Amino acid sequence: xxxxxxxxxxxxxxxxxxxxIMEVCGxxxxxxxxxxxxxxxxxxVHLISGPGCxxxxxxxxxxxxxxxxxETPENVVVSFGDLLRVKGSGRSLAxxxxxxxxxxxxxxxxxxxxxxEKDPGRNYIFAAVGFxxxxxxxxxxxxxxxxxxxxxxxxxTSLKTMPRVIDWVCTDAPGRVDGFIAPGHVCAVTGYExxxxxxxxxxxxxVVSGFSGEQLLATIYRLVRLRGQAKVxxxxxxxxxxxxxxxxxxxxxxxxxxCDAAWRGMGMIRGSGLVLRSRFRSRDAGSSGLDGDxxxxxxxxxxxxxxxxxxxxxxxxxxxxxxxxxxxxxxxxQEGSCxxxxxxxxxxxxx
Ligand code: SF4
Numbered sequence: 001x002x003x004x005x006x007x008x009x010x011x012x013x014x015x016x017x018x019x020x021i022m023e024v025c026g027x028x029x030x031x032x033x034x035x036x037x038x039x040x041x042x043x044x045v046h047l048i049s050g051p052g053c054x055x056x057x058x059x060x061x062x063x064x065x066x067x068x069x070x071e072t073p074e075n076v077v078v079s080f081g082d083l084l085r086v087k088g089s090g091r092s093l094a095x096x097x098x099x100x101x102x103x104x105x106x107x108x109x110x111x112x113x114x115x116x117e118k119d120p121g122r123n124y125i126f127a128a129v130g131f132x133x134x135x136x137x138x139x140x141x142x143x144x145x146x147x148x149x150x151x152x153x154x155x156x157t158s159l160k161t162m163p164r165v166i167d168w169v170c171t172d173a174p175g176r177v178d179g180f181i182a183p184g185h186v187c188a189v190t191g192y193e194x195x196x197x198x199x200x201x202x203x204x205x206x207v208v209s210g211f212s213g214e215q216l217l218a219t220i221y222r223l224v225r226l227r228g229q230a231k232v233x234x235x236x237x238x239x240x241x242x243x244x245x246x247x248x249x250x251x252x253x254x255x256x257x258x259c260d261a262a263w264r265g266m267g268m269i270r271g272s273g274l275v276l277r278s279r280f281r282s283r284d285a286g287s288s289g290l291d292g293d294x295x296x297x298x299x300x301x302x303x304x305x306x307x308x309x310x311x312x313x314x315x316x317x318x319x320x321x322x323x324x325x326x327x328x329x330x331x332x333x334q335e336g337s338c339x340x341x342x343x344x345x346x347x348x349x350x351x
Contacts, residue, residue: 004214004217004218007217007218007221008040008217010221010224011040011041011042011045011217011220011221011224012040012041012042013042014041014042014044014045014224015042015044016044016224016227017044017227018044018045018046018178019044019045019046019178019179019223019224019227020046020048020176020177020178020179020307021045021046021047021048021177021178021179021180021181021220021223021224022047022048022049022050022169022177022179022180022181022307023047023048023049023050023052023180023181023183024050024051024052024162024165024166024169024180024181024182024183025052025181025183025184025185025186026052026053026054026055026056026333026335026336027184027185027211027335028052028181028183028184028209028211028216029049029052029053029335029336029337029340030334030335030340031211031212031213031216032047032216032340033340033341033343033344033346034213034344035212035213035216036213036344037213037216037217037220038346040217041220045220045224047220048176048177048307048310049304049305049307049311049337049340050165050166050169050177050180050305050306050307051165051169051263051265051266051305051306052131052162052183052335053329053330053333053335053336053337054129054130054131054134054160054335055080055082055083055086055129055329055332055333055335055336056264056301056305056329056330056332056333056335056336056337057160057165057263057264057265057266057305057329058083058086058129058158058264058329059158059262059263059264059290059291059292059293060087060088060089060264060292060293060294060295061088061089061262061289061290061291061292061293061294062088062129062156062158062290063083063086063087063088063089063092063093064088064089064090064290065156065286065290066079066083066088066093066125066127066156067088067090067091067092067093067096067101069125069156069285069286070093070096070097070101070102070103071096071101073102074121074122074123075102075122075123075124075125076102076103076104076115076119076122076123076124076125077093077101077102077103077104077125077127077156078103078104078105078106078109078112078115078124078125078126078127079093079103079104079105079106079126079127080105080106080107080127080129081105082332082333082334082335083127083129084097084103084105085326085332086326086329086332086333087296087327087329089292089294093127102122108137109126109128109137109138109141110137110140110141110144112124112126112141112153113141113144113145113148113150113153116145116150116152116153117148117150119152120152121152122152123152123153123154123285124152124153124154125154125155125156125285126138126141126153126154126155126156127156127158128155128156128157128158128159129157129158129159130159130160131159131160131161131162131183131185131186132161132162132186132189132190132252133185133186133188133189134159135159135189135251135252135255135256135274136189136247136248136251136252138155138157138159138255139251139252139254139255139256140251141153141155142155142255142280142283143251143255145283153283154282154283154284154285155276155283155284155285155287156284156285156286156287157274157275157276157284157287158261158273158287158290159256159261159273159274159275160261160263160272160273160274161258161261161271161272161273161274162183162186162190163194163195163198164269164270164271164272165263165266165269165272166180166195166198167198167201168263168266168269168272169306169307170198170201170202170204172266172306173306173307173308174202176307176308177204177307178204178223178227178228179204179205179206179207179223179224179226179227180195180204180205180206180207180223181207181209181216181219181220181223182195182206182207182208182209182232183208184208184209184210184211184236184239184240187208187234187236187240187244188236188239188240188244188245189244189245189248189249189252190244190249191240191241191242191243191244191245192206192208192232192234192240192242193232193242193243195232196232199230199231199232200230202230203228203229203230204228204229204230205222205223205226205227205229205230205231205232205233206231206232206233207219207222207223207226207232207233207234207235208232208233208234208235208236208240209235209236210235210236210238210239215235215236218235219235222235252274254277255276255277255280256274256275256276256277257274257275257276257277258271258273258274258275259271259273259274259275260272260273261273262290262291262292262293263305264293264295264301264302264305264329265293265295265301265302265303265304265305265306266302266305266306267293268291275287275288295328296327296328298314298315298316298320298327299314299316299321299327299328300313300314300315300316300328301314301328301329301330301338304328304330304337304338305330305337310341310346311330311337311338311341311342311346312341312346314328314338316328317338317341317342318342321338322342323339323342323343326339
């Protein structure tokens with residue numbers, strides 16, 4: 001029997017103590033759904049989605065500020081598509097755009113520079129959300145804006161970092177998570193040595209995973225095998241090195257410094273964000289103090305993002321909240337757990 005078949009058989013037949021495994025990367029959330037991973041696991045192996053989708057963890061104050069900027073005549077707000085449909089306490093960017101606000105969508109932040117160059121009379125502001133993965137891209141954007149002499153380029157940042165929020169999840173409900181699928185894209189930048197202190201603090205394993213179905217199954221297999229052990233393993237060796245990517249880390253270090261950050265459903269988490277260093281303040285469109293979060297009535301995104309409930313346990317799931325008409329952020333993004341539960345039909349008994 002080959003190794004993959006052995007892994008599949010083990011995970012399907014596992015009848016040991018229940019194992020709760022959390023993924024904290026939106027791309028993993030989508031890959032788990034796309035590959036039908038839950039259907040391959042025994043009822044004793046539970047997958048939980050954590051706070052790994054950047055759009056989902058963004059607070060409403062931040063969206064409100066983007067809308068305010070977009071409705072100011074001299075500005076254009078530029079964003080990835082997913083963020084456009086996330087509601088603030090009032091309008092989403094898409095709704096503001098429909099009322100005449102200046103909002104553009106791009107697939108890569110650097111596309112904004114061409115827009116800004118052709119339109120020097122207006123200020124172009126990128127909605128810079130994301131984790132350690134995208135922070136180097138924003139650093140590159142500002143470096144390139146300087147090189148091209150574009151003074152009309154700014155960021156509104158809501159950048160997050162992973163280790164502190166994982167610490168928060170473990171502290172919030174000790175024992176809820178028996179092991180983490182460590183985020184492959186983030187670890188490509190940061191490496192995985194930063195997870196060793198967390199593994200030791202909580203006595204749980206972390207395994208860095210790639211994104212194919214086979215890689216995810218192998219990662220879940222290792223996490224089940226390592227249950228109760230403070231171990232960090234890397235199964236994404238072709239991309240992730242122990243100490244990460246030095247060039248990307250240097251870019252982050254040049255442009256950003258750690259800050260406290262507000263997370264949807266979790267509030268302020270000390271040292272869990274990145275903000276532009278003071279010498280780049282002229283490139284900041286007013287990112288500080290955007291801490292308030294005012295979820296819509298009945299929205300359970302906070303509980304979903306922290307693994308307290310599975311998406312179908314939200315009373316709005318599939319009724320007042322669908323991908324066509326999302327009520328909460330977790331149903332908007334293709335990396336959101338509610339979106340992925342909905343499109344794959346994972347039900348109330350979903351694992
Ligand atoms: Fe939030 Fe909608 Fe998910 Fe409920 S179903 S948790 S409202 S995204």
